[in-house]
Amino acid sequence: MCGIIGYVGDADETLSVLLDGLSNLEYRGYDSAGIAVGGDGLRVEKRAGELDALQTALDGETGDAIDGPVGVAHTRWSTHGPPTDENAHPHTDETGRVAVVHNGIIENYRELRDELEAEGVAFTSETDTEVVPHLVARELRAGRAPEAAVRTATERLAGSYALAVVVAGTDALFAVRHDSPLVLGVGEGESFVASDVPAFLERTRDVIYLDDDEFVRLDATGWTVTDADGDVVDKDVRTVEWEAEQTGKSGYDHYMLKEIHEQPVSLRQCISGRVDELDGRVTVEELDDLGSPETVQFVACGTSYHAALYGAQLLRAAGVSANAYYAHEYATAPAPLSGDDLVVGITQSGETADTLSALREASGRGAETLALTNVVGSTAARESDHVLYIRAGPEIGVAATKTFSSQLVGLNLLTAYLTDGGTERRLVDELRGVASDVQAVLDESTAADVVETFVDADAFFFLGRGFDYPVALEGALKFKEITYEHAEGFAAGELKHGPLALVTADTPVFAVVTGEGEAARKTIGNVKEVEARDAPVVVVTDGVADAGRYADYVLDVPTTDERLAPLLANVQLQLVAYHMAARLGRSIDKPRNLAKSVTVE
Numbered sequence: 001m002c003g004i005i006g007y008v009g010d011a012d013e014t015l016s017v018l019l020d021g022l023s024n025l026e027y028r029g030y031d032s033a034g035i036a037v038g039g040d041g042l043r044v045e046k047r048a049g050e051l052d053a054l055q056t057a058l059d060g061e062t063g064d065a066i067d068g069p070v071g072v073a074h075t076r077w078s079t080h081g082p083p084t085d086e087n088a089h090p091h092t093d094e095t096g097r098v099a100v101v102h103n104g105i106i107e108n109y110r111e112l113r114d115e116l117e118a119e120g121v122a123f124t125s126e127t128d129t130e131v132v133p134h135l136v137a138r139e140l141r142a143g144r145a146p147e148a149a150v151r152t153a154t155e156r157l158a159g160s161y162a163l164a165v166v167v168a169g170t171d172a173l174f175a176v177r178h179d180s181p182l183v184l185g186v187g188e189g190e191s192f193v194a195s196d197v198p199a200f201l202e203r204t205r206d207v208i209y210l211d212d213d214e215f216v217r218l219d220a221t222g223w224t225v226t227d228a229d230g231d232v233v234d235k236d237v238r239t240v241e242w243e244a245e246q247t248g249k250s251g252y253d254h255y256m257l258k259e260i261h262e263q264p265v266s267l268r269q270c271i272s273g274r275v276d277e278l279d280g281r282v283t284v285e286e287l288d289d290l291g292s293p294e295t296v297q298f299v300a301c302g303t304s305y306h307a308a309l310y311g312a313q314l315l316r317a318a319g320v321s322a323n324a325y326y327a328h329e330y331a332t333a334p335a336p337l338s339g340d341d342l343v344v345g346i347t348q349s350g351e352t353a354d355t356l357s358a359l360r361e362a363s364g365r366g367a368e369t370l371a372l373t374n375v376v377g378s379t380a381a382r383e384s385d386h387v388l389y390i391r392a393g394p395e396i397g398v399a400a401t402k403t404f405s406s407q408l409v410g411l412n413l414l415t416a417y418l419t420d421g422g423t424e425r426r427l428v429d430e431l432r433g434v435a436s437d438v439q440a441v442l443d444e445s446t447a448a449d450v451v452e453t454f455v456d457a458d459a460f461f462f463l464g465r466g467f468d469y470p471v472a473l474e475g476a477l478k479f480k481e482i483t484y485e486h487a488e489g490f491a492a493g494e495l496k497h498g499p500l501a502l503v504t505a506d507t508p509v510f511a512v513v514t515g516e517g518e519a520a521r522k523t524i525g526n527v528k529e530v531e532a533r534d535a536p537v538v539v540v541t542d543g544v545a546d547a548g549r550y551a552d553y554v555l556d557v558p559t560t561d562e563r564l565a566p567l568l569a570n571v572q573l574q575l576v577a578y579h580m581a582a583r584l585g586r587s588i589d590k591p592r593n594l595a596k597s598v599t600v601e
């Protein structure tokens with residue numbers, strides 16, 4: 001996810017504060033970086049790649065000359081346009097008077113860009129962000145003061161944004177947030193805005209957490225926070241107590257836990273601008289020229305393969321022929337393909353060698369390919385005919401969490417698109433609510449207490465049926481990956497065909513039972529079978545089928561569309577795995593023998 005830092009204070013220190021801030025934000029992941037320092041004029045430097053590239057540019061050209069009492073800086077995680085110097089932030093208006101850094105997605109950027117281009121404005125990047133400096137510049141030309149210009153420009157924006165803006169000739173910084181994080185740091189004679197506290201923690205521990213639609217002005221006299229109407233808001237200044245090594249994790253003990261808790265935000269980002277609440281439509285620009293494939297084949301590995309199983313079920317349920325294949329098995333036993341088929345590689349990194357190889361195989365055999373990935377400009381994205389980005393933001397923990405839930409949402413968008421032109425009122429409504437449903441699970445989960453009773457168990461089983469089946473597999477994978485305990489996931493119906501022989505009083509069984517009807521009823525039958533063998537049973541359920549009454553423990557999820565309920569159940573299982581691994585003292589973010597990105601076959 002992009003990282004922002006803004007500073008107002010000592011002109012001699014602005015550049016070093018910004019560069020330190022960027023380096024403290026590196027943990028968020030980024031593919032380009034830049035700074036703008038303002039005062040009488042405005043100096044901007046930005047580069048694709050790591051911070052070293054920016055530092056070299058500054059050293060080689062303008063480093064010594066860059067000083068001024070106000071500045072903004074940015075680490076970019078690409079969403080609109082690949083990582084290039086031009087697409088890096090800050091973005092400026094045509095005169096170079098206004099510089100903007102942004103975290104989030106401007107949903108209506110296309111319409112704003114068309115409007116500005118029709119007025120003769122020339123754009124220099126492919127980003128959604130660039131509309132903002134041009135809008136601010138237009139307001140300045142209309143005679144507004146800088147603060148009013150930024151406010152008025154922001155009123156035009158739809159989507160999610162944390163913005164920090166500097167205007168040449170103004171020793172002030174303006175910032176605003178809407179559905180993207182932004183904190184204010186209060187120092188001695190200096191103040192900061194940032195996406196996250198670590199950006200400025202070396203200089204101050206006093207912070208103000210900003211709420212949605214609050215507007216900040218920082219200048220030499222200090223800071224002012226106002227609401228959308230311009231009225232001053234009283235804010236509490238809090239002192240952050242985190243230890244230095246926790247800072248990149250925003251106070252969480254592990255990146256994995258932080259990323260689990262980021263899911264409400266990452267899911268909002270995934271659907272941002274893609275579902276229309278007014279007409280109940282799914283619109284995904286990237287898929288506009290996809291056509292209507294005869295058959296869809298998914299290829300993927302690990303967690304992404306579980307998403308593939310889910311995607312294939314979604315499409316089949318909607319009447320499209322679809323199958324999921326392990327990418328590493330795909331070339332060995334190739335499925336029949338015709339030119340009307342679509343092969344979808346699901347890969348959060350976009351760099352998994354097995355998945356790339358399967359996509360190349362499919363392409364070589366004449367199929368159209370689509371990459372469902374998290375990483376803009378990744379190999380899968382570059383080599384495929386189409387790309388659908390899941391916009392989960394960087395995931396640092398080796399165990400995939402937020403990327404899996406965004407993959408599931410991405411697959412719902414793809415299915416809606418392929419099957420009914422994207423119109424499905426109920427799905428759109430529930431997709432819009434999925435982030436708050438996940439938040440409810442995070443707020444109320446008792447997973448930590450449940451696992452406490454199982455620390456001496458021999459093995460752990462996860463079962464589910466239908467849409468719950470891929471989640472049972474994923475629950476077991478997550479569990480074994482980070483706890484190092486034996487865990488097995490299987491389709492509930494397979495129980496009697498083998499796994500039941502392993503079930504004892506020392507093998508807790510996690511049963512995922514969502515929705516109503518035949519599948520839930522049958523899984524409840526399987527729950528009774530394991531219970532009869534004295535296995536402790538944890539049911540993860542939305543309560544619709546009343547499965548909880550047969551369980552020793554219940555992990556609840558909110559009721560939603562049957563296609564989205566497994567996503568919520570999976571959040572409970574992420575927490576189960578995490579808390580057990582924490583209880584056992586495992587290396588959660590870097591489990592033994594595993595790598596985040598598997599780039600060899």
Ligand code: M6R
Nearest residue numbers: 302303304347348349352399400
């Ligand atoms: O980057 P990818 O999605 O292609 O990675 C595929 C698997 O290596 C990955 O999902 C792996 O299984 C996860 N680390 C599991 O948590």
